[in-house]
Amino acid sequence: METETALTALTGLAHATRLAIFRLLVPAGAPGLAAGQLGEALRLPPATLSFHLKELRHAGLLTQRRAGRTLYYAADYTAMNALLAYLTENCCQADAGGCEAVCTPVPARKRRSSSATRRPL
Amino acid sequence: METETALTALTGLAHATRLAIFRLLVPAGAPGLAAGQLGEALRLPPATLSFHLKELRHAGLLTQRRAGRTLYYAADYTAMNALLAYLTENCCQADAGGCEAVCTPVPARKRRSSSATRRPL
DNA sequence: GCTATATTTCCAAAATAATGGAAATATGGA
DNA sequence: TCCATATTTCCATTATTTTGGAAATATAGC
Numbered sequence: 001m002e003t004e005t006a007l008t009a010l011t012g013l014a015h016a017t018r019l020a021i022f023r024l025l026v027p028a029g030a031p032g033l034a035a036g037q038l039g040e041a042l043r044l045p046p047a048t049l050s051f052h053l054k055e056l057r058h059a060g061l062l063t064q065r066r067a068g069r070t071l072y073y074a075a076d077y078t079a080m081n082a083l084l085a086y087l088t089e090n091c092c093q094a095d096a097g098g099c100e101a102v103c104t105p106v107p108a109r110k111r112r113s114s115s116a117t118r119r120p121l
Numbered sequence: 122m123e124t125e126t127a128l129t130a131l132t133g134l135a136h137a138t139r140l141a142i143f144r145l146l147v148p149a150g151a152p153g154l155a156a157g158q159l160g161e162a163l164r165l166p167p168a169t170l171s172f173h174l175k176e177l178r179h180a181g182l183l184t185q186r187r188a189g190r191t192l193y194y195a196a197d198y199t200a201m202n203a204l205l206a207y208l209t210e211n212c213c214q215a216d217a218g219g220c221e222a223v224c225t226p227v228p229a230r231k232r233r234s235s236s237a238t239r240r241p242l
Numbered sequence: 243g244c245t246a247t248a249t250t251t252c253c254a255a256a257a258t259a260a261t262g263g264a265a266a267t268a269t270g271g272a
Numbered sequence: 273t274c275c276a277t278a279t280t281t282c283c284a285t286t287a288t289t290t291t292g293g294a295a296a297t298a299t300a301g302c
Contacts, residue, residue, distance in 0.1 A: 089147070
């Protein structure tokens with residue numbers, strides 16, 4: 001992933017409203033949620049919601065799909081994963097303590113993420 | 122991790138200069154790098170560098186350590202890890218395709234990160 | 243074609259963040 | 273104490289982002 005791409009993704013997520021939108025979409029999976037549903041859930045004026053959705057979409061974090069009059073938005077897991085990879089790139093090269101303790105990989109488990117332990121996307 | 126914390130961390134990283142600083146520090150490990158070294162590497166005026174270092178530090182992403190006149194900054198891997206966990210929280214709940222393919226955990230390997238595959242911090 | 247719903251675009255005002263020169267602080271050594 | 277080095281704080285200027293009302297667009301059904 002290029003720096004420029006990572007930067008847009010981070011900028012996309014670095015806003016309370018957009019982070020909230022994204023986090024509603026992460027568990028929603030591929031079907032995603034309608035713009036209207038998001039607006040209602042977050043109590044946002046249409047113009048404001050639309051602005052942030054565009055922002056997230058341009059950052060590559062969301063996909064858009066139309067069904068009739070309704071636009072559905074879904075989290076783009078591939079982009080997400082690429083961002084995480086970018087951030088942790090070359091982690092622990094210096095191996096000087098502190099890092100090693102944290103870097104120890106957690107064995108993958110089945111599903112039902114507990115929010116405390118992270119598994120790769 | 123709380124939303125507020127995640128948000129500050131993301132805002133911290135969502136800037137070209139700060140992302141560059143952070144990524145210089147990720148492979149540098151616990152000893153970190155001196156402010157001066159960072160400034161020289163990135164060709165930044167002292168005041169600007171200092172501003173961004175403070176920003177990152179307040180976001181909890183960096184630790185600061187003084188040795189004589191020199192201040193060393195290091196990446197805080199724990200904070201980093203918490204942020205990644207926060208972002209992927211409840212991923213794949215809906216299990217509706219697209220996600221599953223990406224979520225498959227990668228078996229942990231020894232060290233020598235290839236930048237293409239991510240292991241947990 | 244008309245009307246209703248869903249959502250976007252336009253745009254100007256308001257809010258927030260970034261920049262860097264100059265002065266201040268901290269430390270070390272003679 | 274005085275001087276040099278390392279870095280920070282102060283602050284005014286400039287740049288960027290966010291907000292939301294109103295108007296525009298897209299689609300559906302009659």
